[in-house]
Amino acid sequence: MSQQIDHVFDENRRFVPSEEFAANAIAGPELYDEAAADREAFWAKQSRELIDWHKPFTNVLDWSNPPFAKWFDDGELNVAYNCLDRHVEAGRGDRVAFHFEGEPGDTRTITYAQLTEEVKRVANVLTDLGVGRGDRVAIYLPMIPEAVASLLAVARLGAAHSVVFGGFSADSLRSRIDDAGAKVVITADGGYRKGKATSLKPAVDQALADRGDGEQATVQNVLVVKRTGQDVDWNDERDIWWHDAVATASAEHEAEAFPSENPLFILYTSGTTGKPKGILHTSGGYLTQAAFTHRSVFDLRPESDVFWCTADIGWVTGHSYSVYGPLANGATQVLYEGTPEYPEPGRWWDIIEKYGVTIFYTAPTAVRSFMKQGREIPQKRDLSSIRLLGSVGEPINPEAWMWFREVIGAGDVPIVDTWWQTETGAIMISPLPGVTETKPGSAQVAMPGIAIDVVDEKGEPVGDGAGGLLVVTEPWPSMLRGIWGDPDRFVDTYWKMFADKGYYFAGDGARKDEDGDIWLLGRVDDVMNVSGHRLSTTEIESALVAHEATAEAAVVGANDETTGQAVVAFVILKESFLKQHGPEGLAQDLRTWVGAQIGPIARPRDVFIVNELPKTRSGKIMRRLLRDVAEGREVGDTQTLADTMVMSAITKQVK
Numbered sequence: 001m002s003q004q005i006d007h008v009f010d011e012n013r014r015f016v017p018s019e020e021f022a023a024n025a026i027a028g029p030e031l032y033d034e035a036a037a038d039r040e041a042f043w044a045k046q047s048r049e050l051i052d053w054h055k056p057f058t059n060v061l062d063w064s065n066p067p068f069a070k071w072f073d074d075g076e077l078n079v080a081y082n083c084l085d086r087h088v089e090a091g092r093g094d095r096v097a098f099h100f101e102g103e104p105g106d107t108r109t110i111t112y113a114q115l116t117e118e119v120k121r122v123a124n125v126l127t128d129l130g131v132g133r134g135d136r137v138a139i140y141l142p143m144i145p146e147a148v149a150s151l152l153a154v155a156r157l158g159a160a161h162s163v164v165f166g167g168f169s170a171d172s173l174r175s176r177i178d179d180a181g182a183k184v185v186i187t188a189d190g191g192y193r194k195g196k197a198t199s200l201k202p203a204v205d206q207a208l209a210d211r212g213d214g215e216q217a218t219v220q221n222v223l224v225v226k227r228t229g230q231d232v233d234w235n236d237e238r239d240i241w242w243h244d245a246v247a248t249a250s251a252e253h254e255a256e257a258f259p260s261e262n263p264l265f266i267l268y269t270s271g272t273t274g275k276p277k278g279i280l281h282t283s284g285g286y287l288t289q290a291a292f293t294h295r296s297v298f299d300l301r302p303e304s305d306v307f308w309c310t311a312d313i314g315w316v317t318g319h320s321y322s323v324y325g326p327l328a329n330g331a332t333q334v335l336y337e338g339t340p341e342y343p344e345p346g347r348w349w350d351i352i353e354k355y356g357v358t359i360f361y362t363a364p365t366a367v368r369s370f371m372k373q374g375r376e377i378p379q380k381r382d383l384s385s386i387r388l389l390g391s392v393g394e395p396i397n398p399e400a401w402m403w404f405r406e407v408i409g410a411g412d413v414p415i416v417d418t419w420w421q422t423e424t425g426a427i428m429i430s431p432l433p434g435v436t437e438t439k440p441g442s443a444q445v446a447m448p449g450i451a452i453d454v455v456d457e458k459g460e461p462v463g464d465g466a467g468g469l470l471v472v473t474e475p476w477p478s479m480l481r482g483i484w485g486d487p488d489r490f491v492d493t494y495w496k497m498f499a500d501k502g503y504y505f506a507g508d509g510a511r512k513d514e515d516g517d518i519w520l521l522g523r524v525d526d527v528m529n530v531s532g533h534r535l536s537t538t539e540i541e542s543a544l545v546a547h548e549a550t551a552e553a554a555v556v557g558a559n560d561e562t563t564g565q566a567v568v569a570f571v572i573l574k575e576s577f578l579k580q581h582g583p584e585g586l587a588q589d590l591r592t593w594v595g596a597q598i599g600p601i602a603r604p605r606d607v608f609i610v611n612e613l614p615k616t617r618s619g620k621i622m623r624r625l626l627r628d629v630a631e632g633r634e635v636g637d638t639q640t641l642a643d644t645m646v647m648s649a650i651t652k653q654v655k
């Protein structure tokens with residue numbers, strides 16, 4: 001079957017960087033030339049400039065056994081030293097590393113000197129618990145400063161962390177602990193979310209309990225942060241209070257150097273079926289690309305910027321752009337524990353105003369939920385400190401991009417739409433803010449030093465103006481080094497499709513426009529085949545979001561007797577529109593609208609107006625479940641949903 005994807009939706013708006021921004025930008029156009037001249041030399045130079053190597057590397061890339069890459073192989077470094085001590089040693093210890101804001105409103109200001117000291121103490125505690133190089137530590141915490149300190153303390157010891165998102169169940173936690181063979185779990189009594197104290201420790205107790213199958217958990221100790229003060233069950237032999245152990249631990253700790261390819265972390269992605277995949281990242285290459293992309297894509301000025309990435313630390317975005325990239329660069333950040341709606345919808349904008357956030361990095365799903373609530377809410381706050389906006393996690397529809405720019409960015413700040421994955425470790429495709437003429441909805445160009453193409457099923461480039469499969473054609477420093485404990489699955493999942501070419505296939509569809517700029521089209525599994533036309537979900541969704549009534553849309557292909565598959569759309573309306581007009585007749589209007597915007601081929605057979613869409617805990621729409629509804633089936637496995645009630649509500653609305 002052809003893997004070409006038809007292009008149906010045009011977007012012609014263009015935004016050149018302001019002269020002022022371009023003149024002062026951290027990253028200039030010469031980066032592309034340097035990288036094109038010699039990719040490996042380019043990365044070696046970035047690494048030497050951005051990272052302190054205890055033992056300098058001489059080898060850059062070892063690709064003698066693809067797809068198992070080694071970067072900067074003979075070099076040695078300590079990742080935590082690079083994120084902490086070296087800033088203090090250089091006299092920047094008083095700089096704020098984090099403005100922490102808890103959901104109830106408690107705040108803490110943490111300098112680089114303070115964070116360094118805390119991490120040294122935690123490293124000493126972990127050493128006493130027997131954690132050392134090569135061990136694994138599971139981290140199951142809310143978004144509090146102790147989470148950042150935990151990651152760094154584990155990294156400091158040359159052990160690997162496996163962060164499990166706090167919203168996951170005891171079973172998910174146990175399977176991840178087992179798979180990684182974790183020795184210690186770091187958790188908290190609970191955290192604050194939506195105005196309530198939620199609990200974490202009971203899930204750890206349950207995860208570690210004897211299941212009567214003769215398999216003991218590998219965990220020997222549980223280190224517990226007191227966050228909410230709620231009652232917890234206690235196992236004296238196993239459990240240790242963070243505040244007891246860390247307070248009495250020594251604040252002296254020398255960072256030891258570890259080889260560049262020493263594992264840094266495992267992060268589980270759910271995958272579509274079966275056992276979660278433990279994506280493995282290592283040290284030197286990962287840190288190099290995280291730091292380089294953070295600095296150049298966000299135009300970071302560490303002395304004056306306040307950077308806020310809203311992602312939870314349980315996701316890769318939180319790893320690379322709340323911890324490793326920004327801290328390696330000595331940035332000042334905001335860390336917020338809770339949800340955007342508590343105590344009321346404007347909380348994020350209050351935080352931006354309060355801390356003078358200059359660079360704001362979030363997900364399209366958040367932007368669309370703000371569009372739904374209406375622009376009056378952010379417009380009541382002073383957001384004038386913002387000078388750059390970033391987006392990650394899903395394609396951002398052109399209309400959401402425009403809203404983001406106009407309402408949050410005062411109509412004149414650059415937006416960087418950054419494409420990457422847990423597997424890629426760091427940003428791969430993005431505009432450079434002082435260089436690229438941006439197009440709403442396009443992630444645009446491969447980063448300097450990154451080789452991307454859009455190909456057909458044989459691996460041949462589709463060329464400008466056509467759609468197909470997004471591939472990475474050359475190894476990159478922060479690439480995943482494997483799936484934990486399963487090298488065959490690593491090869492099968494990512495490298496088999498284009499084995500003869502040696503391309504990494506990412507699972508995403510994309511299109512190159514006439515200028516060669518890249519537009520992400522969603523997962524290729526979600527591509528619809530309507531009367532022989534292969535249509536992406538993204539373009540039809542973007543057309544729906546371009547209607548004044550719509551805040552968010554998801555489309556799926558449902559079996560259809562005449563067309564093979566038919567387009568079925570699920571749409572969330574803007575609250576302001578609902579107040580003025582109500583939903584009557586809107587489904588028909590939206591069908592006609594899409595027909596006019598794109599053409600009859602893409603006109604949805606059905607449009608359902610709904611209040612919510614099914615999303616994963618990291619905010620991605622789960623179209624598989626909507627397909628079940630559209631085809632009248634029993635809805636499939638909803639375990640990975642953030643809110644399992646959403647599907648019954650949608651099923652009811654559809655009926």
Ligand code: WTA
Pocket residue numbers: 269315316317391392393394395396417418419420421422423443506507508520522523618
């Ligand atoms: C999607 C998140 C379009 C894509 C960093 C990818 C995007 C998956 C974008 C990885 C973007 C991420 N435009 N799609 N800017 N960024 N995606 O592993 O489908 O949570 O494969 O990593 O998110 O999600 P993950």
